[in-house]
Amino acid sequence: MLDSSYEGKALKPFTSRIEREDIRQFCRAxxxxxxxxxxxxxxxxxxxKDVPAPLTFCTTLLFKGCPGLWQILQDIGLDINRMLHTxxxxxxxxxVYPGDHLQSSLSIDLVHSTATTDIVSIRNSVxxxxxxxxxxxxxxxxxxxxxx
Numbered sequence: 001m002l003d004s005s006y007e008g009k010a011l012k013p014f015t016s017r018i019e020r021e022d023i024r025q026f027c028r029a030x031x032x033x034x035x036x037x038x039x040x041x042x043x044x045x046x047x048x049k050d051v052p053a054p055l056t057f058c059t060t061l062l063f064k065g066c067p068g069l070w071q072i073l074q075d076i077g078l079d080i081n082r083m084l085h086t087x088x089x090x091x092x093x094x095x096v097y098p099g100d101h102l103q104s105s106l107s108i109d110l111v112h113s114t115a116t117t118d119i120v121s122i123r124n125s126v127x128x129x130x131x132x133x134x135x136x137x138x139x140x141x142x143x144x145x146x147x148x
Contacts (some may be wrong), residue, residue: 011106087139
């Protein structure tokens, strides 16, 4: 059973510096060959100040940057060895670029168990210099172990 006392709790905020290499590796992992994410001149021609990060890039901030995330998920009771990343929701206010210092403020939005599945939803409010850039809502699930 999950520990529902975590629902509504804020997690420790953190800052991520976005490097050009981070964007390049993310694109490679996705197979994203869109040249706007790789070529500064082309990106500038499209109105960007530099190569923009792909829209789903900010998902990586949670998994790479949140201090103690895996322990927190285990403390909630989520089986991280069987966990699936199932759903993302994004609300965009700006574009992420190399060189950005992004501040992440996290909260646990949902802790819920069904007969077969444990569910945890995390909200990441991402800002740059105090201005909202994106809000990412991540849903994680793990199948519940059968009761012996």
